[in-house]
Amino acid sequence: MAAEMKADSAKKEAAEKLREAAAETRQAWNYRMIGFGGPVQPSPTTAEAISGGFYYVEVKCRRCSTHSIIDLSAVNQVHRKPDTPIWKLEASLRCRHCSEALRGRRPAANIV
Ligand SMILES: [Zn+2]
Structure with missing residues (x-):
């Protein structure tokens, strides 16, 4: 019984340390x-961003400099696992605004 209580306490401590590490990150x-x-x-x-209340990432088109907002919760639901680092999204970001001007070709965008 004491060992189980000690294990539960250790798990709670570890979870708290993970939350603190995510906040620092x-x-x-x-x-x-x-x-x-x-x-x-x-x-x-x-997931770390969303757990801290940061639901959006601002991105900027490399061609036209248009700024857009990406909803991280929508990204998680559709495209990615919650443990995907935000920087890895950058490779798949494309400018919707330029898409029509370039007839389907969509220049990349950067996270700002
Ligand atoms: Zn653009």
């Missing part, structure tokens, strides 16, 4: 991206 990434403009790697996972 989010904060460091936000400071780096906002303060220095990157680099985008390393980044928190989409």
Whole structure:
């Protein structure tokens, strides 16, 4: 019984430490991206961002500089696993605005 209680306590402690680590990762990434403009790697996972209340990522088209907002919860539901680092989304980001002008070709976008 004592061993089970000790194990439960250790699990709760570990979960709390993981939450703290995720919060530190989010904060460091936000400071780096906002303060220095990157680099985008390393980044928190989409789940870590969402758990901290960060549901959106701003992206900018490399061609037309249009800014867009990506909903991370929608990305998780449709395309990616929750443990996907945010920087890995960048490879699949395309500008919808340029799509019509370039007849289907869609230039890449960067996370800002
Ligand atoms: Zn564009």
